[in-house]
Amino acid sequence: MTATSLVARRTPIYGLALLVLVVTLGCGAAIGETSIPFDVVAKTVANKLWQAGYALDPIDQGIVWNYRLSRAIIAACCGASLALSGVVLQCLLRNALADPYLLGISAGASSGAVAVAILGLGAGILSFSFGAFIGAIIAFGIVSLLAARAGSGTAAIILAGIAGSQLFNALTSFMVTKSATAEQARGIMFWLLGNLSGVRWTDVTLALPVTLLGFVVCITHARSLDAFAFGADAAASLGLAVKRIYAVLITAAALMTAIMVSLVGSIGFVGLVIPHAARMIVGVRHSRLLPVAALIGAVFMVLADILSRIAIPGQVLPIGVVTALIGAPAFALLLGRRGSTR
Template identity: 45%
Template sequence: MTRRRGPLGLGLLLLGVLLVTMAVAATIGSVNLPLGTVVDVVLRRLGVIEGADVTLLQDRIVWQLRMPRVLGAAATGAALALAGAVLQSLTRNDLADPYLLGLSGGAAVGAVTVIVLGVGVAGLVGSSMIAVGAFVGAMGALLLVLTLATGRSGDLPPARTVLAGVAIAQICAAYTSFIVIMSGDHDAARRVLSWTLGSLADIRWTTALVLATVAFGALVAIMFFASDLDAFAFGESAATSLGVPITAVRWSLLVGTALVTATLVSFTGAIGFVGLVIPHVIRLLCGPLHHRLLPLSALAGAVLLVWADTAARSLVAGQEVPVGVVTAVIGAPVFAFLLRREARTR
């Protein structure tokens, strides 16, 4: 039998690891910096200390380039892990992840429409326009999935919702492939591939603060549904007997997690395996109760994505590896191990 760690101790450990991870990650890059320099810059910028022995260049590297990216990675990882935990419980599907409802496919449609076809909005250019296009595409995919899956009584059966998500994702993938191939623009194809594999290269303070606000808001909101999610683990009949309004809770959480995921993917692209693997690992460590699972998953997801993004921008000199590639290299073996471990216990 697996020994479950105390949630408070594990939470404090993960919080400490996250803070250290963020500080260390800011030291790594094309110009490596001492940890003390990073700490001095951050404390001075936060007004904790008035003076620090750092150069203007070091200050700009740490505060303007690395810290917003590190914060954005932490927030994105936390929100993806949260969304994955919620969807796995709602659908009772161990393979559910934040992109279950076809959101990544819809976002790719929006991004490809902007990148390849040049569709735009006055006043928006570059990455801002791609983010808007991706968000609109993700919301369009969500609307189609909900329209297909919703029954006459307004219920949202998990099986039909998953199938609708798969169908919409395939349609979006076909559109994306057709547009890229027919365009004949190799540079556009490269940009689309890079976007679909995920990147945090364009994260600056404005975006990082948006992502952090979304992640924190999602955690606070979803924690109110922790006991309802516990009831879902025993099936809909048991949840109904416990007084859980099944349809209202499912609609609220599905739409809420979809909005969070759409916001994330519009800024970072589709980053896989974080929302799939992290909830399973945390369940293994502390059990399935959601008042423990949700905050611990958020912390672990943040740690994982900060390290993955650090590896993505530092493994190959002069070139950035898509962060989705790194999370896949880490996540796929871990998930395979968890599946094999579960198979041996049954």
């Protein structure tokens, strides 16, 4: 089958995937404590992007454009990025329990955010999200150095990630305990559990390009990931530059996770459960697995965000609570199904 015929064959599938994503984003913009009709959402987008001139209620239009739509796009980017990172790490580390936070990135981001918010690091120049991003990168650097000193192999990376996570979690707890007021501690705790309330279009201009770039990097290495599924030695025997591919893919996963954590905080189970769910649907070939995992992750996060806004009237749940409440039972079911098929 030629490349042209393959693309032609898969075009309807790509179109369906895009339709599912657009409908999900529309639901994220329409559903909330105050429901807004889908046609109002569509007309708002047309007014803002193409100056269509539809007469709409300014309040409804403001809710859709300034609050809900940007929030839904960030949720989709976050879900897709974490799912992609989970697929990559589970393959490279050959560990079914590997997830994007294994490398200590989430713990480092928490420490960076707390250092800015509580200790005033940066003298007001650094934002909360940028502090989280710097902390995530520092944590990834430390974990990488620990892994390099411990030796090559996936076990070294996993052990270094666990050590780094414990170190930065302890540092975060120390700073909160020593310096935070009760109000600051509540705010930090809410952010650590995942918070999409503060995201705006400026955050979309960061999250969307990072997600797209991460997807391109991952999908261009799909064949390499297929080879790594049999181990690094098997990949090397096929002529692959093992160390370079490791470095590129793990760095891509780390950067995607760092950006998302810096924007919305720690959100668990997405990068752990979604890759397994996607494998059950399309198998282990990464040319199919990566796009499906990204789509499922994006849709799941948008739906989880909707649920976080409507579950308790007048109150917004941290989205990490919702993903954990759904993800933990789902992961248990996946484990049970996997065990029953052996």
